[in-house]
Amino acid sequence: MNLLLLDEQDFISSDVVRVSGRRHDQLRNVIKVHPGKLCRAGVLGGMRGHAEVLSCDEKETLLRFTAEDAPPPPLPVTLLIALPRPQTYTKVLNCAVEMGVKRIDFINSFKVEKSFWQGSRLKEEYIENELRLALEQCADTILPEIHFHTRFKPFIEDELPEISPGAARIAGIPGADSVPEDFAGKPVLLAVGPEGGFTDYENDFLLANGFTGVGLGPHILRTEFAVAALLARLSVRI
Amino acid sequence: MNLLLLDEQDFISSDVVRVSGRRHDQLRNVIKVHPGKLCRAGVLGGMRGHAEVLSCDEKETLLRFTAEDAPPPPLPVTLLIALPRPQTYTKVLNCAVEMGVKRIDFINSFKVEKSFWQGSRLKEEYIENELRLALEQCADTILPEIHFHTRFKPFIEDELPEISPGAARIAGIPGADSVPEDFAGKPVLLAVGPEGGFTDYENDFLLANGFTGVGLGPHILRTEFAVAALLARLSVRI
Numbered sequence: 411m412n413l414l415l416l417d418e419q420d421f422i423s424s425d426v427v428r429v430s431g432r433r434h435d436q437l438r439n440v441i442k443v444h445p446g447k448l449c450r451a452g453v454l455g456g457m458r459g460h461a462e463v464l465s466c467d468e469k470e471t472l473l474r475f476t477a478e479d480a481p482p483p484p485l486p487v488t489l490l491i492a493l494p495r496p497q498t499y500t501k502v503l504n505c506a507v508e509m510g511v512k513r514i515d516f517i518n519s520f521k522v523e524k525s526f527w528q529g530s531r532l533k534e535e536y537i538e539n540e541l542r543l544a545l546e547q548c549a550d551t552i553l554p555e556i557h558f559h560t561r562f563k564p565f566i567e568d569e570l571p572e573i574s575p576g577a578a579r580i581a582g583i584p585g586a587d588s589v590p591e592d593f594a595g596k597p598v599l600l601a602v603g604p605e606g607g608f609t610d611y612e613n614d615f616l617l618a619n620g621f622t623g624v625g626l627g628p629h630i631l632r633t634e635f636a637v638a639a640l641l642a643r644l645s646v647r648i
Numbered sequence: 649m650n651l652l653l654l655d656e657q658d659f660i661s662s663d664v665v666r667v668s669g670r671r672h673d674q675l676r677n678v679i680k681v682h683p684g685k686l687c688r689a690g691v692l693g694g695m696r697g698h699a700e701v702l703s704c705d706e707k708e709t710l711l712r713f714t715a716e717d718a719p720p721p722p723l724p725v726t727l728l729i730a731l732p733r734p735q736t737y738t739k740v741l742n743c744a745v746e747m748g749v750k751r752i753d754f755i756n757s758f759k760v761e762k763s764f765w766q767g768s769r770l771k772e773e774y775i776e777n778e779l780r781l782a783l784e785q786c787a788d789t790i791l792p793e794i795h796f797h798t799r800f801k802p803f804i805e806d807e808l809p810e811i812s813p814g815a816a817r818i819a820g821i822p823g824a825d826s827v828p829e830d831f832a833g834k835p836v837l838l839a840v841g842p843e844g845g846f847t848d849y850e851n852d853f854l855l856a857n858g859f860t861g862v863g864l865g866p867h868i869l870r871t872e873f874a875v876a877a878l879l880a881r882l883s884v885r886i
Contacts (some may be wrong), residue, residue, distance in 0.1 A: 510867050628720030638876035
């Protein structure tokens with residue numbers, strides 16, 4: 411936990427927060443805080459700063475929060491990614507959120523197994539918990555939007571134009587000749603395929619819809635590392 | 649498994665291999681091969697090509713291997729990384745090997761917990777198994793070298809000059825101003841710190857020993873994604 415993420419309802423006065431549950435356990439048993447200890451903290455959707463521990467007993471931790479700076483700027487990349495198998499899905503969520511992505515659209519594709527759409531990890535409660543953990547890791551306070559689209563073609567043709575209009579459209583396509591250039595802060599829609607890649611039909615469909623294919627180098631990367639590598643290449647700030 | 653990795657001792661004639669154990673289980677129960685099926689395959693330390701299934705019974709799979717091309721070129725990056733906690737260590741091994749790194753030096757650092765050096769994952773058998781799985785994922789055949797150094801300063805001062813002499817020395821330092829440039833195929837020694845980063849003393853020591861600090865962007869990345877992002881930035885091929 412690089413940042414203690416606070417909710418509005420944690421505040422019991424204008425600057426004092428009461429934290430219980432998982433965050434309290436971590437403060438008490440992992441970080442082993444004591445009165446006077448300063449922790450990095452931030453308010454969900456708001457400012458970051460520090461929190462001074464006032465007390466920490468078996469039940470709860472009380473802290474005084476002081477706002478200091480804005481959360482880090484978002485990465486202007488929207489990630490469209492074929493829904494991966496459950497464990498990989500969680501890693502992709504972690505990776506994209508920790509690199510600053512603020513919108514992820516999980517899409518269907520020929521090689522996405524039907525069972526992946528039934529997983530408990532697609533439920534709101536699971537996602538919110540993972541997103542909060544990722545924000546605590548990367549010291550951000552802004553929750554990303556997560557969307558799911560069970561139809562590939564209608565999503566690309568009908569819905570995509572309304573998402574980030576004017577963004578450069580880039581698709582990671584194993585074996586493509588060109589390498590991802592640096593978009594230096596300009597908005598990008600990045601499409602990443604499933605294990606085994608998009609089908610030829612899907613690749614052609616993406617290219618016909620304004621995507622440029624970029625290669626992923628001579629090695630076959632597992633999905634979460636392909637996402638990390640592509641996001642790093644597309645953004646100069648890493 | 650994107651490549652069936654074969655050992656010299658799998659060959660029962662000049663081109664027929666007999667595969668049992670984990671690889672056989674995967675061929676039979678996951679890929680569900682049948683006689684005539686073609687699989688991508690490669691010989692450890694040698695050529696890649698394809699293998700045609702001749703038979704597959706409960707005990708073993710017989711295949712005929714045909715060599716076709718060389719393994720992918722290595723990434724000319726030597727990774728020096730503070731030994732991470734066990735689960736992260738495995739992810740770093742996977743990530744670096746799958747991106748083509750052929751030498752990883754795990755080093756000690758102030759924030760590395762002593763217990764990390766006692767883990768069973770540092771044993772040769774564990775490492776070889778992980779490396780083989782990573783090669784099967786990324787379709788490479790060349791095993792990387794893995795080294796461990798329990799002393800930070802003597803390693804940097806005395807041993808490092810003999811490792812990849814002439815390589816650019818780059819250290820990922822959170823908060824550093826400069827971004828990693830593209831080395832476009834030139835050799836790089838990349839140093840990555842532990843969770844929480846190198847200490848100021850360690851950072852200064854790296855800078856005094858010819859390393860240039862590069863930043864990791866405004867978000868705090870977990871180690872395996874920092875490694876993926878830095879490797880992607882340092883190498884134009886992703």
